Amino acid sequence: MKYFLTLLLCAFFIKSVNAQTPMKLAIAGLSHGHVGWAFNRQDKKDTEIVGIYEPNQELADRIAARYKLDKKLFFTDLNKMLDQTKPDAVSAFGAINEHITIVRACAPRKIHVMVEKPLATTFADAKEIQSLATKNNIKVLTNFETSWYASNQYVHELVEEGKLGEIRKVMVNDGHQGPKEIGVGKEFLEILTDPVKNGAGALIDFGCYGANLMTWLMKGEKPVSVTAVTHQNKPDIYQKVDDEASIILQYPKAQCIIQGSWNWSFARKDMEVYGTKGYVIAVDPTTIRERLLEKTPEERKKIDPRPAPFTDPFSVLSDVVQGRLKMDKNDLYELPVNVTVVEILEAAKASAKSGKTVMLK
Numbered sequence: 001m002k003y004f005l006t007l008l009l010c011a012f013f014i015k016s017v018n019a020q021t022p023m024k025l026a027i028a029g030l031s032h033g034h035v036g037w038a039f040n041r042q043d044k045k046d047t048e049i050v051g052i053y054e055p056n057q058e059l060a061d062r063i064a065a066r067y068k069l070d071k072k073l074f075f076t077d078l079n080k081m082l083d084q085t086k087p088d089a090v091s092a093f094g095a096i097n098e099h100i101t102i103v104r105a106c107a108p109r110k111i112h113v114m115v116e117k118p119l120a121t122t123f124a125d126a127k128e129i130q131s132l133a134t135k136n137n138i139k140v141l142t143n144f145e146t147s148w149y150a151s152n153q154y155v156h157e158l159v160e161e162g163k164l165g166e167i168r169k170v171m172v173n174d175g176h177q178g179p180k181e182i183g184v185g186k187e188f189l190e191i192l193t194d195p196v197k198n199g200a201g202a203l204i205d206f207g208c209y210g211a212n213l214m215t216w217l218m219k220g221e222k223p224v225s226v227t228a229v230t231h232q233n234k235p236d237i238y239q240k241v242d243d244e245a246s247i248i249l250q251y252p253k254a255q256c257i258i259q260g261s262w263n264w265s266f267a268r269k270d271m272e273v274y275g276t277k278g279y280v281i282a283v284d285p286t287t288i289r290e291r292l293l294e295k296t297p298e299e300r301k302k303i304d305p306r307p308a309p310f311t312d313p314f315s316v317l318s319d320v321v322q323g324r325l326k327m328d329k330n331d332l333y334e335l336p337v338n339v340t341v342v343e344i345l346e347a348a349k350a351s352a353k354s355g356k357t358v359m360l361k
Contacts, residue, residue: 022048023318026087028078028102029094030054030063032116033188038091038314039067046309046318051085053078059187078105087111089321091314095197096204100125103140107132114141114317118208118345119338121199126342130335139320140335143313146174146209146269147332150306151282155273159217163292164275167217170256171272172210175202178262180237193241200349201241202262203230210258211344213271214249215337220330222340223249223256227357228348233263247348 025047027038031054038049052073054060060074075081082090082105089112092102099115106113113133119142120126133140146152158164176182179192191197198204207228215221226249230242237243243262248255271282278292286305291298309315309325316333319325329336347358 020046021322022046023089023321024048024050024085024087025314025317026051026053026081026085026090026111028053028090028092029098030059031056031095031187031191032093033184034116035063035093036067038093039063039069041312041314044312044315047314049073050087051075051081053081056187078102082106082109082111089114089317091317092116095191095194096199097121097125097197100129103129103132107136107138110136110138112139112141112317112321114143114313117142117144117212118199118204118341119335120342121196121204123339123343123346126339130339133335141317141320141333142212142335142338142341144209144212144332146213148306148310148313148316149269149282149285150303151285151288152213152271153306154288154303155271155280155282156217158280158290158292159273159275163277164273164280165277167254167273167275169254169272169274170210170214170217171259172213172256173259173264173271174206174209174269175259175261175264176267177264178234178237178243179205181262182267193238195240198241199345200230201238201245202243202260203228203245203247203348203352204345205262206260207245207247207258207345207348208260208341209269210247210256210260210271211249211341212332212337214256214258215340215344216330216332217273218251218254220336220340221251222360223251223344225250225357225359226344226347226351228351230352238262242352245348245352247344249344 022045053075055076064071090106092099092115099120103113129140179189192205228247231244232238232242234243245260247258273280280290283289286303288301289298309319327334351358
């Protein structure tokens with residue numbers, strides 16, 4: 001009998017430990033095209049949406065109807081929402097230049113923040129976000145889809161294990177046919193084509209991926225210089241921003257070429273890393289091509305997707321906020337990497353505008 005009671009107590013304890021209290025999540029903004037992800041997670045119990053801030057009433061009503069959301073969740077005042085709902089974390093789904101406003105409101109209230117890529121539109125904003133996060137001891141994470149690609153993690157492991165030797169050349173290709181061409185919503189299209197709200201066009205929208213991945217691979221090291229060329233192949237559609245961008249990051253012994261475009265034949269997110277010993281190409285989230293020895297042929301392999309929570313940014317946010325997941329400071333999501341990303345992008349815009357290489361201090 002005593003043994004049976006012990007087993008019951010152990011089972012109860014394990015169940016209590018495994019029972020996960022949902023993280024109280026608030027949504028700030030609804031204009032970003034990826035916001036639907038937050039409302040399509042009924043199968044997951046790690047978050048509870050407690051409030052939604054959106055000043056555009058027509059947009060708020062449309063989203064409420066589409067996802068059958070309680071109208072009581074909606075607020076037109078950010079500070080009022082934060083004070084009344086007291087979330088553990090806020091996920092920002094507005095314009096990129098509004099990220100600083102969200103962090104200014106959340107940081108003093110000790111509320112963690114996750115923003116959609118990139119962190120900010122200006123280096124000054126990125127540095128202020130970092131300062132606010134440090135001062136108030138909160139996390140500010142930047143969500144990149146490519147952070148959770150098993151292929152990119154595989155590449156990183158090869159670099160860390162020295163199997164590629166020293167990195168010499170990296171090529172990162174990201175983009176699609178164009179936001180209007182693929183049919184993004186009108187509010188998201190307005191953001192992407194606004195040089196203030198988005199910071200630029202394809203240079204920001206897809207150039208940020210390469211800057212993020214390269215900074216991670218280089219363990220946070222900044223490039224010596226940034227050179228960029230942008231163009232409008234479709235000025236009738238994208239009148240105020242670039243739709244084509246090529247960025248060259250030069251390091252003392254390595255170079256990265258980032259190609260961000262709204263002119264690809266098809267959507268793509270891939271990366272090639274060449275070292276002194278071999279090369280590896282992340283073709284898609286779970287496909288690798290590699291050649292690690294000169295006398296061996298290239299090998300193509302399929303790898304497993306990453307396990308939970310690395311399949312869902314909100315699960316990652318919940319685990320970080322609730323202390324179940326500790327991130328390295330050089331993680332793709334973390335501030336040190338993403339502040340450097342914004343510095344690189346700002347230098348790229350300056351280079352494209354001046355036609356000259358920009359040297360980083």
